[in-house]
Amino acid sequence: MKRICTFLIAMLMMASALNGQHSVARQWNEVLLESIRHDLGRPTVHSRNLFHISTAMYDAWAAYDDVAVPCFLGNEVGPYQFLFDGVEIPGDPVSVKNAQNMAVSYAVYRLLKHRFAHSVGAGFIIPLVDSLMLSLNYDTALVSTDYTQDGPAAFGNYLALSIIEFGFLDGADEEFDYEYDDLFYQPVNPPLAPSSHGDPSLIDLNHWQPLAPDSITPRRFLNPQWGRCTPFSLNENDLEVQDRNGVPYYLYHDPGQPPYLDTATLGGLDDFYKWNFALNAVWSSHLDPSDTTMVDISPAAVGNLTSLPTTEEEFRAFYNFFDGGVADSGYDLNPKTGAPYESQWVPRGDFGRV
Known part of the structure; x- marks a missing residue:
C-alpha cells in the first residue's frame, strides 16, 4: 500500500510540475508520449494515436475560435461523418481559453483511457492520465456528451466518443487489437529462432523472415492491411490499388520493387543489393567521434538538387560511397543578401550523428 501511495504521489508531482510550466496541449502531449514509451513498440499504432489525439486537441481548440476551421468536426473523414452543431463561444478571452483547455483535456483524457486501456503498461499509464486531470482540477466523473447543455467538458467527451467511433471504422482493425487475417500477408520463410545457430x-x-524469440510464437508483420486505413495528409492521387492473392492491396506512394539479392551469380558489389548494404556500412564508419574529416554544411555546399536518382546507375553516381554526401552543388549566392554564403565546417562525425 505504501508503494502504491508513493507511486501516485510521484504521478501527481509530475503532473503538477507540467501544469505549472506548459500549456494544456503540451501537458497532454507529454502524457501521450510517456504512454507510448510504456506500451509495446508499435510504430504504426502509435502514429495513428498521435494523429487522432493531436487532431482531437486541435478541433477542441478550433471549435472555440472565431477563425479556425476544425479538421474532423463537421466533416466526412473516410467512412465516418463527424456531426457537429457548433458550440457557444464565450464573450471574453479568459473564458474562451478556459473552455478550450477544458474541452482539450476531456477529449484527450477519454481517448487515452480508451486507447491504452489494455496496454501492457496500463498499470503505469492510466494513473498518469488520471493524475493530470486531477492536477487540472477537472471532474473525471463528468461523462455527459451533450455539449449543447453541459458545456466544454461534455464537448470534449463528445469529440472523444466521435473519434473512438471513427477509429472502429477507419480500416485499422482496432476492435481486433489491430490484428489482420492472412489474406493480406503470409510470410514465405518459416520463423527464425534467434537462439538457434x-x-x-x-x-x-x-523475402522477410519473422522471428520467434521464444522458438514457438513468431512475430507478425506490422499492419500490412493499413493501406486501407484512413490516412493523414495522403489523398487518392497518392494511392495505387494492387492485387495480392485476389485481395485489393492499397499502397500510397508505391516506391516500386526494392533491390533484390542476386542469388545466382553472387556478383559481389556488382550486385545492387549488396552495394546498398555496403554503402550503409561505410557511411556508418563516418559516425566515429574520432573521425577528423571536416565537411562544409553551409548552403554553399549543400542543397540545390535538380533531380533525384531513379536507376541503379544514377544511384551509384549520386552517393559518394567512401567520403559520404551526395551530388548536390550548393548555392552560389544568398538570395536575401546577394552575397556568397560563408562556409560552415564541422566534423563529419558530428554531422552524421545528427
Missing part, C-alpha cells in the same frame, strides 16, 4: 530453413533470401 544458423538459418537452415530459410527459403528465399529476398
